[in-house]
Amino acid sequence: MIHWVMGTETNSPRKGSRRSACGAILRELGMAALLLLAIKLVWLAVDHTLRLYMGDSMVFMDAGAHSSVVGVRSYPYGWALHLTVYRLHSPLAIIALQALWAGLGALGLFAFLRYALRLRFAVCLVVAVLLATEPAQVFLERMVMAEAFGMLALVSTVLVYSRYLATGRLGWYLLGGLGGLATAAIRTNFLPLVMGLGVLLPFVHVLAGKGRGATGAIRLGHVMLALAVLAASHLAYASAYGRATGQPPGYLVHTGMMRIGLVAPLVRAEHFEGTGVPGDVLQQVKLPLRDHWQRGNHIWDPDGLWRVLERNSDNPEMVARTITRRAMLDDPLGLLRINIETLGGYFNRKQVYWRMLDDKGVIAPTKRDLRLIHEWMGWDAAGINKRETPARLYFAASGPWLTFCLFALAPLGLLSLWLGWNSGRREQYWLLALVSWGLFASHLLFSHIVSFRYLHPFPWFVLANLAVVASVMLERGHGARRMAADQGGAAQCVPSLE
Numbered sequence: 001m002i003h004w005v006m007g008t009e010t011n012s013p014r015k016g017s018r019r020s021a022c023g024a025i026l027r028e029l030g031m032a033a034l035l036l037l038a039i040k041l042v043w044l045a046v047d048h049t050l051r052l053y054m055g056d057s058m059v060f061m062d063a064g065a066h067s068s069v070v071g072v073r074s075y076p077y078g079w080a081l082h083l084t085v086y087r088l089h090s091p092l093a094i095i096a097l098q099a100l101w102a103g104l105g106a107l108g109l110f111a112f113l114r115y116a117l118r119l120r121f122a123v124c125l126v127v128a129v130l131l132a133t134e135p136a137q138v139f140l141e142r143m144v145m146a147e148a149f150g151m152l153a154l155v156s157t158v159l160v161y162s163r164y165l166a167t168g169r170l171g172w173y174l175l176g177g178l179g180g181l182a183t184a185a186i187r188t189n190f191l192p193l194v195m196g197l198g199v200l201l202p203f204v205h206v207l208a209g210k211g212r213g214a215t216g217a218i219r220l221g222h223v224m225l226a227l228a229v230l231a232a233s234h235l236a237y238a239s240a241y242g243r244a245t246g247q248p249p250g251y252l253v254h255t256g257m258m259r260i261g262l263v264a265p266l267v268r269a270e271h272f273e274g275t276g277v278p279g280d281v282l283q284q285v286k287l288p289l290r291d292h293w294q295r296g297n298h299i300w301d302p303d304g305l306w307r308v309l310e311r312n313s314d315n316p317e318m319v320a321r322t323i324t325r326r327a328m329l330d331d332p333l334g335l336l337r338i339n340i341e342t343l344g345g346y347f348n349r350k351q352v353y354w355r356m357l358d359d360k361g362v363i364a365p366t367k368r369d370l371r372l373i374h375e376w377m378g379w380d381a382a383g384i385n386k387r388e389t390p391a392r393l394y395f396a397a398s399g400p401w402l403t404f405c406l407f408a409l410a411p412l413g414l415l416s417l418w419l420g421w422n423s424g425r426r427e428q429y430w431l432l433a434l435v436s437w438g439l440f441a442s443h444l445l446f447s448h449i450v451s452f453r454y455l456h457p458f459p460w461f462v463l464a465n466l467a468v469v470a471s472v473m474l475e476r477g478h479g480a481r482r483m484a485a486d487q488g489g490a491a492q493c494v495p496s497l498e
Helices: 002-006 015-046 056-066 075-083 091-116 121-132 135-140 147-167 170-186 188-208 216-245 255-266 279-284 305-312 316-330 332-347 349-359 367-377 390-396 399-419 426-446 458-493
Strands: none
Touching: 015 091, 015 121, 015 390, 056 075, 056 367, 075 091, 075 147, 075 170, 091 121, 091 135, 091 147, 091 426, 091 458, 121 458, 135 147, 135 390, 135 399, 147 170, 147 188, 147 426, 170 188, 170 216, 188 216, 188 426, 255 305, 255 316, 255 332, 279 305, 305 316, 316 332, 332 349, 332 399, 332 426, 399 426, 399 458, 426 458
16 A cells, blocks of 8 residues: 555655655554544444345355355355355354455545545545445445445555556556456446446556656557557456356356346347247247336346246357347447436336335345355344344435435546646546546446445545545635735735825
8 A cells, every 4th residue: 555655656755755755654544544443343333233135145145155166246255255254154254344345445545535636634534434434335334245345346446547547557557457357256347347447547648647748659559558458358357257167258157147137128039030049939028028127127037038038048148148239239229218217217216215125135035045044154144134223224314315426426527537637646537537437337338227236336436526626625715715814914014004
């Protein structure tokens, strides 16, 4: 962390001043870390109930118990549980681990604001504290889900890319790309974001960062080499993942199945040509195919499109990949249209009510689930779905705040970029803006339901942008007060004309 911080300096200080700067940084980071730790410990004392999101949580707990293979969704999360706290057979240990991850993510917010953007210490500390006790962070620390781990991976990737922009060194760019791959492995919905960052940040470096002073040939060479590194790392990962799972190269085993939950309303009979499955198989789908609110159910419901493909093909995954790819290529604007309609669901009381119920974990574990959970962890989870606790009540009331985060993030990213344009750290503001825009764009293009769980990463970046706005306002207020004081002092020195 210290090395990353010192790397953002524009000047190379002498040995003595560097030691002094390191000491100041350590004091600030130590103060922030202790405060964030205290907040997490208080919340742990207030609410130490582990939560389950049925379906997903069982997959992750099984992975934690058996050291998951890469074919399992979010397989690094299963590895992390298996290698750390899972063998303690304590739900409290999982919460403590995830609270630690979330606390490190909040410390990363403090570090980015303080040492990359050079904002006021007080503003950075207040914003980090707000994130540490933000409702989505607090609640999902208590859920057996990969959100807290994935968020830490994303924050780490942003910090590494910040270091790359500060130094222009391709080693940091490569490390950021690998961090992006790890982030996508933990939370596949981050894949478009990290890929977009990998493509755009070399251009930010040569146009708005330290590389803008180089010759055209050097800048072009830097961009081409960076993109080659990005492409090679992603191709290597996709190939290795495909070999490990016995599937074609990719990032997710069940790519086709999951894409059905995104594009089911766009699938037509002609999209089945050459797949070995006749197009009239759509007549077997009992769920309304054109109702975009049913998209997720087409994956899991026995009457949905995926289950129909399973019954009619020896390789339903390949059929699903083919028909969903054709559907997206045939009607990309149609996909955008239904996703915009889905965003409107955040203002529909009925949609919000039912989704919040689901997101906070009201579905009860089955008897089989309870038996397996007890076998894996020695934990009796009976009745956990009905138990109300402070963290769950806090999250349940956060719908308006999280909706604000969703729709305010992109405009705030633009505002921050404008405010920081002449700061001397324009490339860092570009990074913040690109992640802000990318998060919103990913949600718009790839979220098929209203879900407050999906908005878990938004508060980090909303608060970062609000910190920029608050710092500018404070600086302007301080400047106005100083100017008024200077004018008052000058007036006292002017001889009276009376």
